[in-house]
Amino acid sequence: MQVRVYYKDTDMGGIVYHANYLxxxxxxxxxxxxxxxxxxxxxxxxxxxxxxxxxxMSPAYLGDLLQITTKVTKLKHTSLELYHxxxxxxxxxxxxxxxxxxxCKDGKPHRIDEETKAFFRQHLF
Amino acid sequence: MQVRVYYKDTDMGGIVYHANYLxxxxxxxxxxxxxxxxxxxxxxxxxxxxxxxxxxMSPAYLGDLLQITTKVTKLKHTSLELYHxxxxxxxxxxxxxxxxxxxCKDGKPHRIDEETKAFFRQHLF
Amino acid sequence: MQVRVYYKDTDMGGIVYHANYLxxxxxxxxxxxxxxxxxxxxxxxxxxxxxxxxxxMSPAYLGDLLQITTKVTKLKHTSLELYHxxxxxxxxxxxxxxxxxxxCKDGKPHRIDEETKAFFRQHLF
Amino acid sequence: MQVRVYYKDTDMGGIVYHANYLxxxxxxxxxxxxxxxxxxxxxxxxxxxxxxxxxxMSPAYLGDLLQITTKVTKLKHTSLELYHxxxxxxxxxxxxxxxxxxxCKDGKPHRIDEETKAFFRQHLF
Numbered sequence: 001m002q003v004r005v006y007y008k009d010t011d012m013g014g015i016v017y018h019a020n021y022l023x024x025x026x027x028x029x030x031x032x033x034x035x036x037x038x039x040x041x042x043x044x045x046x047x048x049x050x051x052x053x054x055x056x057m058s059p060a061y062l063g064d065l066l067q068i069t070t071k072v073t074k075l076k077h078t079s080l081e082l083y084h085x086x087x088x089x090x091x092x093x094x095x096x097x098x099x100x101x102x103x104c105k106d107g108k109p110h111r112i113d114e115e116t117k118a119f120f121r122q123h124l125f
Numbered sequence: 126m127q128v129r130v131y132y133k134d135t136d137m138g139g140i141v142y143h144a145n146y147l148x149x150x151x152x153x154x155x156x157x158x159x160x161x162x163x164x165x166x167x168x169x170x171x172x173x174x175x176x177x178x179x180x181x182m183s184p185a186y187l188g189d190l191l192q193i194t195t196k197v198t199k200l201k202h203t204s205l206e207l208y209h210x211x212x213x214x215x216x217x218x219x220x221x222x223x224x225x226x227x228x229c230k231d232g233k234p235h236r237i238d239e240e241t242k243a244f245f246r247q248h249l250f
Numbered sequence: 251m252q253v254r255v256y257y258k259d260t261d262m263g264g265i266v267y268h269a270n271y272l273x274x275x276x277x278x279x280x281x282x283x284x285x286x287x288x289x290x291x292x293x294x295x296x297x298x299x300x301x302x303x304x305x306x307m308s309p310a311y312l313g314d315l316l317q318i319t320t321k322v323t324k325l326k327h328t329s330l331e332l333y334h335x336x337x338x339x340x341x342x343x344x345x346x347x348x349x350x351x352x353x354c355k356d357g358k359p360h361r362i363d364e365e366t367k368a369f370f371r372q373h374l375f
Numbered sequence: 376m377q378v379r380v381y382y383k384d385t386d387m388g389g390i391v392y393h394a395n396y397l398x399x400x401x402x403x404x405x406x407x408x409x410x411x412x413x414x415x416x417x418x419x420x421x422x423x424x425x426x427x428x429x430x431x432m433s434p435a436y437l438g439d440l441l442q443i444t445t446k447v448t449k450l451k452h453t454s455l456e457l458y459h460x461x462x463x464x465x466x467x468x469x470x471x472x473x474x475x476x477x478x479c480k481d482g483k484p485h486r487i488d489e490e491t492k493a494f495f496r497q498h499l500f
Binding site (some may be wrong): 151175184 | 272291298306309
Binding site (some may be wrong): 007008010011012013014015017019063 | 132133135136137138139142144187224
């Protein structure tokens with residue numbers, strides 16, 4: 001997935017504000033669903049974030065076109081792990097591991113349904 | 126209501142990103158409810174924005190302490206109008222008129238309940 | 251310009267948070283520059299917002315693909331007026347007039363250079 | 376530092392959007408400076424984020440008053456490590472370790488000046 005950096009993404013340091021890299025990764029995760037005509041909201045359940053490990057390797061600037069990759073690194077009954085990388089041209093500028101848990105309206109972890117598991121299995125690393 | 130300007134509010138121009146003044150006004154509106162132990166979500170209904178007229182008079186900078194005022198300028202059956210001003214010390218730096226409509230879960234305008242009307246009437250200009 | 255609605259754009263009302271429509275319009279304005287290989291930062295000067303009139307006509311939801319149009323409605327020595335519309339398919343859901351002034355590092359309005367004027371004249375309504 | 380949760384912080388899941396916890400921690404870090412009459416911008420240099428490890432333990436909701444704590448866990452020549460916790464009343468809902476590097480206008484790490492080191496040493500765990 002490709003994302004352009006706009007003013008809204010920058011801060012007074014002249015570079016992308018750190019928390020916005022997490023937004024970019026959310027966009028890439030959600031777009032995995034949208035581009036196949038699906039939604040990341042599945043029968044009132046969704047994937048909530050439990051853990052993030054992120055490395056900020058190089059800044060991004062206004063107008064940059066960033067490439068965001070998403071890989072599934074672990075797939076369990078009620079949770080999964082993803083690994084995102086963000087590139088500006090050939091340069092890796094950010095990487096992030098994220099653990100997500102499948103929560104339903106009761107606010108508790110539920111088993112990920114088979115269709116959704118099959119969907120993620122395609123992207124399993 | 127008082128709001129501090131943090132990095133997250135600024136952009137690479139070194140000043141507060143324009144859309145964030147709208148956030149500050151939402152904070153002031155919501156805080157009217159919170160400080161009286163109420164919520165701006167009322168029996169599943171809430172106030173959705175229909176119209177905004179905003180004037181940006183002077184920039185705000187990292188670390189600024191801004192004062193936000195809210196006045197009720199019109200109170201109707203299903204909608205109301207508010208007027209916000211943002212000050213840095215004595216200087217008016219932003220003003221905004223906003224029309225809100227009371228929407229419930231069906232996505233349609235509903236009559237504002239009497240308790241909520243009475244609440245807004247206190248702040249009627 | 252086309253923008254997808256992601257989680258980050260929504261609020262607990264289940265729809266796009268109102269201030270984010272202003273972000274979408276900034277993206278469309280900036281993209282006018284980027285797609286011609288230009289930047290909205292011009293020799294250390296940029297366009298700062300002075301005034302916004304916005305109408306919120308219909309909500310947008312997670313996954314929506316929105317189309318944003320930009321027209322130049324007035325072009326003066328140190329400022330210009332733009333008019334944005336946001337559509338979901340054929341439906342107009344948001345419209346906004348915005349007045350911008352050309353500010354340089356001294357924080358004062360400057361004459362818009364001829365190249366930039368010519369650039370905007372192409373989009374003059 | 377105390378932060379209220381507003382609409383702008385929530386997403387359509389009805390809870391605070393994950394990246395906004397990072398904003399709350401930035402606010403707490405910056406406020407350490409502001410409350411002593413200092414700025415986190417020091418002679419054109421500032422602290423840029425290199426690494427984040429975050430655990431999301433419990434969601435936060437509209438109107439919640441969150442307490443954010445900041446401890447200095449490591450203080451080196453050009454970088455430091457902080458540890459943030461976010462509480463809702465007595466409940467720990469989020470924790471984060473963050474590594475920051477002191478960058479100046481050349482975009483390179485510089486030695487943290489003695490005054491700033493002394494400032495952080497007060498908060499050393």
